[in-house]
Amino acid sequence: MAYDYQAVHALDGMIGAIAERRANHLSVHRTMAIAMVLAGPGQTAEAAGILVSNGEFEARFSGPGEWLVLSQVHAPETLAAELSVRLGGFAFVVDQSHGRVVLTLSGPDAARILANGIAVDLHADAFPVGRAANVLCNHLSLNLVRTGDQSFDLVVMRSFAGALVDDLKVMARSHDLSVDFATR
Amino acid sequence: MASLISCPHCGTRPKEEFFIRGDANPVRPAPMATDEAWNDYVHLRVNPRGRIREHWQHVAGCRRWLVVERDNFTHEVFAVTDAAKAGEGAR
Numbered sequence: 001m002a003y004d005y006q007a008v009h010a011l012d013g014m015i016g017a018i019a020e021r022r023a024n025h026l027s028v029h030r031t032m033a034i035a036m037v038l039a040g041p042g043q044t045a046e047a048a049g050i051l052v053s054n055g056e057f058e059a060r061f062s063g064p065g066e067w068l069v070l071s072q073v074h075a076p077e078t079l080a081a082e083l084s085v086r087l088g089g090f091a092f093v094v095d096q097s098h099g100r101v102v103l104t105l106s107g108p109d110a111a112r113i114l115a116n117g118i119a120v121d122l123h124a125d126a127f128p129v130g131r132a133a134n135v136l137c138n139h140l141s142l143n144l145v146r147t148g149d150q151s152f153d154l155v156v157m158r159s160f161a162g163a164l165v166d167d168l169k170v171m172a173r174s175h176d177l178s179v180d181f182a183t184r
Numbered sequence: 185m186a187s188l189i190s191c192p193h194c195g196t197r198p199k200e201e202f203f204i205r206g207d208a209n210p211v212r213p214a215p216m217a218t219d220e221a222w223n224d225y226v227h228l229r230v231n232p233r234g235r236i237r238e239h240w241q242h243v244a245g246c247r248r249w250l251v252v253e254r255d256n257f258t259h260e261v262f263a264v265t266d267a268a269k270a271g272e273g274a275r
C-alpha cells in the first residue's frame with residue numbers, strides 16, 4: 001500500500017512572521033540538505049580531505065572525526081548519497097535533512113544575543129569566520145558556526161527548534177530581533 | 185566544583201556542558217574474575233580529598249569521553265585528556 005507523506009517544517013505555524021525587518025534577524029531555513037559524517041577508525045584525515053568545502057557542500061566541525069555537512073545545492077535526498085559515494089569506506093554518512101533545523105542569526109548584535117545563552121568566547125579573534133563548534137545554549141545543545149562578522153548559523157535537532165527560537169527571543173529581549181522563514 | 189574545563193577538542197567550556205561519570209582509576213576485571221574482584225570494581229570507591237582522576241563526557245560538545253585530573257578541594261584542573269588517548273577503553 002502506498003502512502004503519501006508530506007514534509008512539514010518543525011516551525012510551521014509556530015513562528016509569527018514579523019513582516020517588518022529589524023536590525024537583527026533570525027532566519028529559519030525551510031529546506032537544507034544536512035548529513036552527519038563520522039570517519040572510520042583512524043581515517044579522520046582521509047575523510048577530512050574529501051570533505052574540504054567546495055561550493056557544493058560545507059563541512060562543519062562537530063567532534064573529532066565527525067562533521068555536520070550542509071548543502072544549498074543538493075536536495076536532501078541526494079546529499080547523503082553523494083557523500084557516501086565520495087567518502088567510500090572512509091566514513092559513515094547519515095541523512096539529517098529532516099532531523100535538524102538550520103537558523104541564521106545576523107545583525108550588529110548577533111554575538112551579544114548569543115552570549116546571553118552560550119558560554120563560549122564569541123569575539124571575532126577567538127571565534128573567527130568559519131569556526132564551528134557544538135555548544136550549549138541555555139539547556140539545548142546545538143552546532144554553531146560563524147558565517148560572517150555579524151552572522152552565525154545554528155543547527156539544532158528538529159524537536160528542539162521551537163524551544164530554541166523561544167530562547168533566542170528571550171536572549172534578544174534588549175535588542176531588536178525579527179524572526180521569519182527564509183524566502184529562498 | 186571546577187567550573188571551567190578545557191576540552192582538548194572544543195576549548196574552554198562551562199562544566200554544565202559535561203556529564204561526570206566518576207572515578208577513572210578502577211580497571212575492569214577479566215570476564216571470569218572472582219566475584220570479589222567484580223564487587224570491588226562495581227561497588228567500591230575510595231573518596232579522597234585532593235587530586236583525583238575522573239571520567240567526564242562532553243555531552244553538549246564533541247560528546248567524547250575525557251579524563252579530567254582535578255583537585256576536589258582547591259578546584260584546580262591539572263589536565264584534560266581524551267579517554268582514548270589516555271589509554272582507556274571508556275565508551
Ligand SMILES: [Zn+2]
Pocket residue numbers: 191192193194195242245246247248
Ligand atoms: Zn569537547
